[in-house]
Amino acid sequence: MKKLTLLFIAFIAILSFTACTEDDDFTFTAKPDPDGIAFMNTTAETYNLSAANSNNLAERFVWNQVDFGVQTPVNYELQGAVEEAFSSYSVLGDVTETNLAVTVSNMLELAKEAGLDNDPETEAPNTGNIYFRVRAYIGSDAGNVLEQTSDILTVSVTLPEESDGGIELKRELYLVGDATAAGWSNNNNNTPIFRDGENDDIYYFEGRFAGGDGVEGFKLLESLGNWQPQWGINEGTATSSDILGGDPQAFPVADDAYYSFTINVADGTYAFESIDTSDAATYTSIGIIGNATPGGWDADTDMTQSTFNPHIWYATGFVLVDGEFKFRANDAWDNNWGKASDALSGEAALGSTDNMTAIPGTYNIWFNDLDGRYILIPQISE
Structure with a gap:
């Protein structure tokens, strides 16, 4: 009887093992996804x-x-x-x-x-x-x-x-965001920040940022009309979407006030602090003058004053020929800015007797009368 019991137990064990083996042979069958595959990103117009x-x-x-x-x-x-x-x-x-x-x-x-x-x-x-x-x-x-x-x-x-005269095209950085003149539009005459005349990785801007409650702040774009690459912050460091692999956060702006902003894109350092501009002069007009300009040394060509920030001036599609130029206020020599340089950007000094040397070409020119910084952005030939 004992042997019969042992045989019965062994038979049950064999059946159980066979059943487990059959379960282990179960396979999944791959099949197409009914939802398919599609791009989810929004592309630029051009x-x-x-x-x-x-x-x-x-x-x-x-x-x-x-x-x-x-x-x-x-x-x-x-x-x-x-x-x-x-x-x-x-x-x-x-x-x-x-x-x-x-x-x-x-x-x-x-x-x-x-x-x-x-x-x-x-x-x-x-x-x-x-x-x-x-x-x-x-x-x-x-x-x-x-x-x-x-x-x-x-x-x-x-x-x-290629731009006229083989001018070197450099990285530009444009302000975008609800604290800036352009808002969150990537192609709305966005104000550029001013590249250092000697170090292409350092940029400056002194001016108004319309911060406050409910305001996200601002970012920087390298190309008008394109959201990428864009610069912002991540964990307290300035970074770009190229480096981060995604969009960075905006630089926050606490108040609607004037600030000094400096960024070094090579090492991700930046500084952003409020400044007092209450004693700064506000000019009726600022123009570009010199034998490199249409009016020569006899008459300046007026720039457009920003309605968002009265200290920012710009001229679009401005043609410079061989010669020199400088900036002056109110069609007079009482207040003029110059610098001995042929760089496309720099810091002109108020009252300087020096002139900037023009590299012939067509430019969008921006000038900041708070600190004398200027930038010439080459425009491609049509």
């Missing part, structure tokens, strides 16, 4: 692709996560092409994340492959389209890959022609 900014972020492409119904990582392949048919394409990255940064250099390669260039001496256009799509897939064996591909995204790009 991307200006300058070789001088080739290492900058042009766009961070973002898409939704795809669920193939299996417990295995999903890979995403971002593809770029010069034809909407995608008869051939370049793989810009293969990642498991749902986003990928594309640089100006990446877009430039596609644009040039599409026959675009920035040489005004050729018939090749400098404006056109390039195309992107993203592919989600699992599996590595070609016979067992399950994949889904997004719709094609058309992107308009422009390769700016």
Whole structure:
């Protein structure tokens, strides 16, 4: 009887083991995601692709996560092409994340492959389209890959022609935000901050910021009309979206007042402090004068005064020829600013007998009468 009992127990154990083995043989079946895959980022109307900014972020492409119904990582392949048919394409990255940064250099390669260039001496256009799509897939064996591909995204790009006289194009930083004159518009005659005349990584600005309760503050943009790259702060350090891999926070502004702002983009240091401008002169007009200007030394060309900040002045599409120039107030020599320099930016001194030497070209020119800082932003040929 004891042997019979032991045999019965052994039989039950075998049946249990077989059942467990059959359970272990259960497999998941991969299937397409009914929601598909699509881009989620908003693209700019046009991307200006300058070789001088080739290492900058042009766009961070973002898409939704795809669920193939299996417990295995999903890979995403971002593809770029010069034809909407995608008869051939370049793989810009293969990642498991749902986003990928594309640089100006990446877009430039596609644009040039599409026959675009920035040489005004050729018939090749400098404006056109390039195309992107993203592919989600699992599996590595070609016979067992399950994949889904997004719709094609058309992107308009422009390769700016070289500025007149071969002027070096440098990084510009423009104010944007609800504490600034432009508000949260990235192309609203945004005020630039003033690049140091000797160190291209240091910028200055003295002026009004309309802070207060409910005001987010301000950021800095490198290109008008484009949200990327943008500069702000993260954990108390100035940083850009290129460095951070996402949008930084805005610089906060406590009050509607005048502030001094300095930033070094090379090391992420910045200073922002209120200043007293109650004794500063407010001028009726400020103009640009000199033999490099349309009026020569006989008459200045008036600049436009900012309605947001009466100490900021600008002139757009201003043509300079060989010669010199300086700034003066109220059409008289009582108050004038000059500096012995041919730099595109710097700090002119009130009452200086020196003049700035013009590099011939067309510029947007900005001047701050609080500290004498100026900047000439080259404009590309049409």
